[in-house]
Amino acid sequence: MSIEQLESIAQAMVAPGKGIIAIDESNNTIKKRFDAVGVENSEEHRRAYREMLLTTPGLNEHISGAILYDETIRQSTKAGVPFTKIMLDNGILPGIKVDKGPHPLAGFPGEVVTEGLDGLRERLNEYARLGARFAKWRAVIAIGEDMPSSTCIDANCHALARYAALCQEAGLVPMVEPEVLMDGDHDIDLCYDVTEATLRSLFASLYEQGVMLEGTILKASMVLSGKDCAEQADIEEVAEATIRCLKTTVPAALPGIVFLSGGQSDEMATAHLNAMNQMGPHPWPLSFSYGRAMQQAALKLWAKDMAGNFAAAQNTVAQRAKENGLAALGQWSRAA
Numbered sequence: 001m002s003i004e005q006l007e008s009i010a011q012a013m014v015a016p017g018k019g020i021i022a023i024d025e026s027n028n029t030i031k032k033r034f035d036a037v038g039v040e041n042s043e044e045h046r047r048a049y050r051e052m053l054l055t056t057p058g059l060n061e062h063i064s065g066a067i068l069y070d071e072t073i074r075q076s077t078k079a080g081v082p083f084t085k086i087m088l089d090n091g092i093l094p095g096i097k098v099d100k101g102p103h104p105l106a107g108f109p110g111e112v113v114t115e116g117l118d119g120l121r122e123r124l125n126e127y128a129r130l131g132a133r134f135a136k137w138r139a140v141i142a143i144g145e146d147m148p149s150s151t152c153i154d155a156n157c158h159a160l161a162r163y164a165a166l167c168q169e170a171g172l173v174p175m176v177e178p179e180v181l182m183d184g185d186h187d188i189d190l191c192y193d194v195t196e197a198t199l200r201s202l203f204a205s206l207y208e209q210g211v212m213l214e215g216t217i218l219k220a221s222m223v224l225s226g227k228d229c230a231e232q233a234d235i236e237e238v239a240e241a242t243i244r245c246l247k248t249t250v251p252a253a254l255p256g257i258v259f260l261s262g263g264q265s266d267e268m269a270t271a272h273l274n275a276m277n278q279m280g281p282h283p284w285p286l287s288f289s290y291g292r293a294m295q296q297a298a299l300k301l302w303a304k305d306m307a308g309n310f311a312a313a314q315n316t317v318a319q320r321a322k323e324n325g326l327a328a329l330g331q332w333s334r335a336a
């Protein structure tokens with residue numbers, strides 16, 4: 001795989017008006033989502049739910065790629081067509097979550113480091129054979145009393161950069177995701193400082209490990225007030241702070257930045273992205289890679305009546321894709 005090929009995959013991921021749907025919940029995380037709507041967490045339910053999402057008519061109009069979980073990339077539709085074939089036939093790039101989740105960081109109570117580097121080269125080669133075109137690794141940075149430590153930030157960014165270099169060796173575009181959590185009562189200024197420090201460490205580590213930025217996508221968290229902060233920054237403030245933070249830390253050579261939704265409501269996730277794009281042009285396309293903000297409305301409908309609400313759930317997914325696609329162009333309005 002040449003750098004040009006990685007570059008063109010990365011550019012396709014952030015094509016104008018398109019973004020990513022993240023459906024890479026681990027079996028533990030999807031259990032939480034299913035529990036909330038009363039669905040049993042069986043392999044067949046997970047398969048059927050992901051089939052509903054991935055076969056949404058017209059999904060490719062606003063969705064360039066979908067991030068899958070290890071179990072999902074091996075699954076097929078009820079009719080026996082591999083999910084990856086359905087996706088590639090429809091021009092939707094298969095992505096794969098390859099990290100093994102956050103684990104306690106020794107010596108730093110309350111902080112975590114994402115694991116999964118052991119055996120990663122072999123796993124990436126297998127995922128590439130299965131049809132993956134890009135991968136995702138999520139690091140988790142929590143804000144709290146005396147947190148995050150620089151040790152936590154640097155350990156996570158080092159792992160992200162090692163992962164990214166291995167992805168490029170395997171011909172996969174690395175999506176690097178350092179998520180600064182919304183949990184806590186901190187204000188937006190503290191979120192800004194932590195996000196800035198994290199992105200500085202990330203891009204220093206990527207440089208150190210020889211990662212080609214032209215073939216890399218950043219999955220960023222927005223600069224927000226903590227969920228429990230008494231004073232919530234408004235949409236314009238969030239958009240302005242996020243853009244300012246990205247401009248001071250992210251090289252222009254990067255082909256694009258996508259955001260996670262991180263627990264924001266569907267509408268806020270869309271409104272924030274739209275406001276940022278209305279402040280453009282920016283050095284990179286800004287789009288979405290939402291999990292909950294793409295799926296939660298559809299999951300509720302599907303859970304109530306899997307067969308009866310199948311089409312209605314798909315319509316909801318298509319609507320969320322359309323709204324976020326418009327937001328990626330700065331053309332969304334509440335009535336869209």
Ligand code: 13P
Nearest residue numbers: 022260261262290291292
């Ligand atoms: P949310 O949009 O639900 O935060 O999920 C995105 C994601 O992929 C987190 O890794």
